[in-house]
Amino acid sequence: MANLTSHIHCQNCSMAALCLPYQLDQEGMNRLDTIIQRHKPLHKRDVLVNAGAPLKYLYAVRSGSLKSYTIDDNGVEQIIDFHLPGDLVGFDALAEGQHRSYSQALETTMLCEVPIVSLDELVIEMPSLRKQMMRLMSSEIFSSKQLLGTLNNRSAHQRLAHFLVTLSDRFKARGLSSTSFRLTMTRADIGNYLGLSVETISRILSALQGEGVIDVQNKLVNIIEPARLRELAH
Template structure:
């Protein structure tokens, strides 16, 4: 496994079109690749980072998925993001130099470590790389605002529809099916993220399946009527 990981480079990574190298030239991509380290695999429930830990790396997700969450004073978890292949983890720590949340693997996950100091030096020499960083941070901020907008004054079924459509688009962006996909997160995780109970999510999924909008089997979801799901999401 170690030898396999060491031979993975930006130039032959299937996630490169979504990750930092997406608009870099071959030469610039090779320079970026020299600072990237391959992280050992994380297994389900392994922690990648903890809240208040110093920021040393950004992490690019190669495969698998993770969730980021905070804990309140009573130890209650609030999920703030799900990370899929091509995403960068660690932007929340850039302002203070310390991670503001915990990040945990939802399944076996492969990552690339990008040392922040080296990335900062390299981006100063490569304006395209700096623009990509800014673009990815902007996209993450926009997605967070979209989530807040989807929760405000929306019915429960619209929240869940919005979440499923968002996942559908993210899978499609990765060259996967946007109509049939597997949920790596639990229904409890989804409910925590969009502010619904597990019971409410199960009830909505059952109704949408009865209405032939979705086909749900355990963690497998197939969207049968995309237009109806879009109307439901508003």
């Protein structure tokens, strides 16, 4: 491709260990790389997929972030996931061949498109790729069940603490700081995801800051006492 992202390949992608190429040998990476297309950049609030759209691609996040959400019959939005670099978007469409949720960029976001037809052929021929697909889907299912447990069994303080701890762990897995990171989602998004009001999110953040557990400056979060935050999350 003639655009600026044409030099990006699985072999030199910093997110490869979290994505489809994980544990593939050089030949396997080369074969996977031949089917991947580099998606043009998404800008903040651009919609990647709409609910009901046919499944054509899975999308691997190279940089940036997105949120996935559903809209009920009354037009109420429910955020179901936040996607960071290394995540795959579109697993919800595998069952019926169409997307069940919307996905929207939270900031400028770069993606790789993985054609589902070509991927189906490769996973048959490459057991290691099939194993990684299963691993990624299993991880997504576990995360969904974990969120349900968080909403059912934790207080508002515990929900937000757990959310921050989970983000911290996810950033660490990506080679980034686990104690200082920027929230690309709004407080309204976080509240929607956790089943809390914006006012409650702001109140708890202020309380955690007052206790010296975290420091929040606009969207930048610094975790001052990681162990204490984990205690609060549980």
